[in-house]
Amino acid sequence: MTPPILSRKDMPFCPGCGHGIAVKNLAKALEEAGYDPLDAIIVSDIGCAGLVDSIFATHTIHGLHGRAPALALGVSLGLIDPDKKVIAIQGDGGATIGLQHLLEAARRNVDMTLIVLNNLLYGMTGGQMSGLSTQAFKAGHLIEDDTPPFDVVQLMHEAGAAFSCRITAPGEFKAHFIEALATSGFSLIEVACLCPSHGVKKLKELADVAMGDLKLAYERAPARAEYRETAPLFGLEKPVATANRSTIKERLGLVIAGSAGGGVQSAARLIANAGILSGLHVTMKGEYPITVGAGFSAAEVILSRKPIHYTGLESPDVVVAVTEDGMAKARSRKKEHTTLVLDSKLREEAFPNAIYGDFQKEGGKQGAALYAAAFWLVREGVLEIEALLEAARKHKHSEALVELIEKAGTVNSER
Amino acid sequence: MQLIDGSKIITEACVRAGADVYVGYPITPSNWFYAYAQKRFPLFLAGPDEISVLQWMSGFSAAGRLPVTATSFPGLALMVETLNMAHMMELPMAIIVTQRLGPSTGSATTGAQGDLLLLRGAISGGCPMPVFCPSNFEDCWNLAYESIQVAIRYRTPVVLLTSKEMVMTHKSFDVSALPEIKKVERETAKVELPYQSYRSGADGVPPFVPLGDETYQVRLNASTHGNLGLIQKGSAEAMANTRRLKDKLEKNIQSFTFYELDEEAGADELIVSYGISSDAARDAVTEIRRQGKKVSLLVIKTLLPVPPAILDILERYKKQVFVEENLPGLLRELIYGQARRKNIRSVNKIGSMIAPSEILNEFAV
Incomplete structure (x- = not known):
């Protein structure tokens, strides 16, 4: 004989409240199914249904309005011993405000039982209507709202709950609870309840206003939490020593600008990596609108002899722009001393001293940015072509990148 | 040296410290955490919204796990009620907040330092919640560890307050200089x-x-x-319990007061900064001293609750300049309120990081 599930016989509810009957049925079901109190975790919501903690001898956790099913989901998937039973209890108000949580737990078929004590109204705040209040009930309360209620049993079934059931019949209904508790996966029981203070006061009237009994099953595997072993994102090994191969004196700030999908970010990252391989300190950051697949794409790279603290680039030394979108960036970033490296199609009189090249033609849509930047960096001796090639060889599309950089380097040697 | 970003460093440090569950809802500029967490955390779950995220995390924490998430203001706003719940239940967890330009949705890909006072007031009744703020990659590593450690030790949600530029900028960095992290045993x-x-x-x-x-x-x-x-x-018992929080x-x-103090003998002026503005302040201090002026620098890393040690340092300086990327000067307001104080000045800006030159302007004769 296991110890009793309830620690008290008196109920914390108003006399005649339907919640007491439901809670006693649940306790009997747990006892009959052989649960020790510490095998169960009661997750309670806010509202009258949330008063249950004190009468249970189980583990209890009392959370927020409408959130008990979400809290229970976390408990269930976090359990050190997954055989423990997680039972969430909420009212129809809680189910309304947190409907997303019910749907999500059912969709994932998380191993837990949810009991919705539906007294057709918000009891604690004065008897207001909830999303589960029926039309028949509302009509009797002079409420000018004939919107039909959510059928949570049907909804949970549609969302993927293994078991969902509504009880409106008075008396002992622990058999349904036993069935729900035995379910592997998400089970829901909605119990129509009396509310002697604001709602239906007689059992025989309940059947007239509540939605009818319903029981639905859906056989599918429950959610399981698999805690995996993973590899570190990086180790703490000493870095490989790099030779100093750059000609820059102190620091060089570079902006690369083009269009989304033009390889601007990966070009900047490659250049930053080549900078590291050349013994420099580097930073690299991207700038793009929130629609990453359209509009401009720009990136800043700083190459420096000394460690870099502030990573902003107030006054870039060189701005590379290969498309019209990029040109707009070039205009906004250019300072007096800035060198512009532009695709020849962007030729415009505002920049008489810009360096032009057929970058789009030679590098292609996705390669123009890297092609243009590599062309200028190698030409100026900022980076050796070998450092760029070494960085490119580590890339997943290394072949195309190596070819592009070699081509950009050849242009230089032909000049 | 390797090219690395703050999101990667923080994610790795959290897992090494013993965090085992990441529950996420994608939001810019916190998405790199989401991506790294998918690879690195023992358990990864995608929540349907930020309220669910923090509720699930609370469940995981109550069951004995150590959950982490990352979000930015719009997500944080949805989390506030559950943050109170976790605080009240005394559930260890870490919430990484990547600040971006507000108000409202603002600019998702622009950094900011605009959420400090939201965090100060997030818990109804004004109870404090530990908030750590990294000023560089070393801090990202160390404070991510401290977030997990303090969350467990003091049974509390902890916020790691970052900004877009801290977690989405790549830098060359020598990871071998970072201390080993030992798993925090529960x-x-x-x-x-x-x-x-x-x-x-x-x-x-x-x-x-x-x-x-x-x-x-x-x-x-x-x-x-x-x-x-x-x-x-x-x-009386319940009130004592509430006061205890x-x-x-x-x-x-x-045990969790962290800051960097670069004091110059004879200086009566102190630059105070935190987070993403700190590196500009470091550069500015170097330049100010090069120009022959005396100045000290305080970079605060434990923002909340405000450590008495920080107040002690502030009391030693007659003149102070607060450097932060927001309009009203939220740290300054946290310390001094809205009272007018002649010798407390601010360098503020929105839309982009404060540059060293903008701090220097404040020191120009």
Whole structure:
């Protein structure tokens, strides 16, 4: 004989409240199914249904309005011993405000039982209507709202709950609870309840206003939490020593600008990596609108002899722009001393001293940015072509990148 | 050296420290955490919204796991009620907040330092919640570890307050200089019988026992409660329990006070900064000293609760300049309120990082 599930016989509810009957049925079901109190975790919501903690001898956790099913989901998937039973209890108000949580737990078929004590109204705040209040009930309360209620049993079934059931019949209904508790996966029981203070006061009237009994099953595997072993994102090994191969004196700030999908970010990252391989300190950051697949794409790279603290680039030394979108960036970033490296199609009189090249033609849509930047960096001796090639060889599309950089380097040697 | 970003460093440090569950909802500029967490955390779950995210995390924490998430203001705003719940239930967890330009949705891909006072006021009643703020990659590593460590040790949600530029900028960095992180072991609590979920020892922290324990009945509660974890309204025991939430952090704050103080002998002026503005302040200090002026620098890394050690340092300086990327000067307001103070100045800006030159302007003769 296991110890009793309830620690008290008196109920914390108003006399005649339907919640007491439901809670006693649940306790009997747990006892009959052989649960020790510490095998169960009661997750309670806010509202009258949330008063249950004190009468249970189980583990209890009392959370927020409408959130008990979400809290229970976390408990269930976090359990050190997954055989423990997680039972969430909420009212129809809680189910309304947190409907997303019910749907999500059912969709994932998380191993837990949810009991919705539906007294057709918000009891604690004065008897207001909830999303589960029926039309028949509302009509009797002079409420000018004939919107039909959510059928949570049907909804949970549609969302993927293994078991969902509504009880409106008075008396002992622990058999349904036993069935729900035995379910592997998400089970829901909605119990129509009396509310002697604001709602239906007689059992025989309940059947007239509540939605009818319903029981639905859906056989599918429950959610399981698999805690995996993973590899570190990086180790703490000493870095490989790099030779100093750059000609820059102190620091060089570079902006690369083009269009989304033009390889601007990966070009900047490659250049930053080549900078590291050349013994420099580097930073690299991207700038793009929130629609990453359209509009401009720009990136800043700083190459420096000394460690870099502030990573902003107030006054870039060189701005590379290969498309019209990029040109707009070039205009906004250019300072007096800035060198512009532009695709020849962007030729415009505002920049008489810009360096032009057929970058789009030679590098292609996705390669123009890297092609243009590599062309200028190698030409100026900022980076050796070998450092760029070494960085490119580590890339997943290394072949195309190596070819592009070699081509950009050849242009230089032909000049 | 390797090219690395703050999101990667923080994610790795959290897992090494013992965080085992990441629950996420994608939001710019926190998405890299989401991506790295998918690879690195023992368990990764995608929540349908930020309210669910923090509720799930609370469930995981109550069951004995150490959950982490990352979000930015719009997500944080949705989390505030559950943050209160986790604070009240005393559930360890870490929330990484990547600040971006507001108000509202603002600019998702522009950084900012605009959420400090939201965090200060997030807990109804004004109870403090530890907030750490990294100023560089070393801090990202160390404070991510401290977030997990402090969350477990003091049974509290901890916020790691970052900004877009801290977690989405790549830098060359020598990771071998970082200290090894030892997993924070969660010892099974030694408790006096009968066990009561909220009865605490001298340090003000009740021993943690997870839901589902075989020996002790665990009762956790988001409403005002007594030691047993059951609702109590207005009792002396319940009020003492509520006061303890504030006291447990304030009396232990020395163990998690972090800052960087670069003092120059004879300087009567102090630059105060935190987070993403700190590196500009470091550069500005170098330049100001090069010009022959004396100045000291304080970079605050434990923002909340405000450590007494920070106030002690501030009291030593007659003139102070607060450098932060927001309009009103939120740190300055946290320390001095809205009162006018002649010798407390601010360098503020929105839309992009404060540059060293903009701090220098404040020191120009």
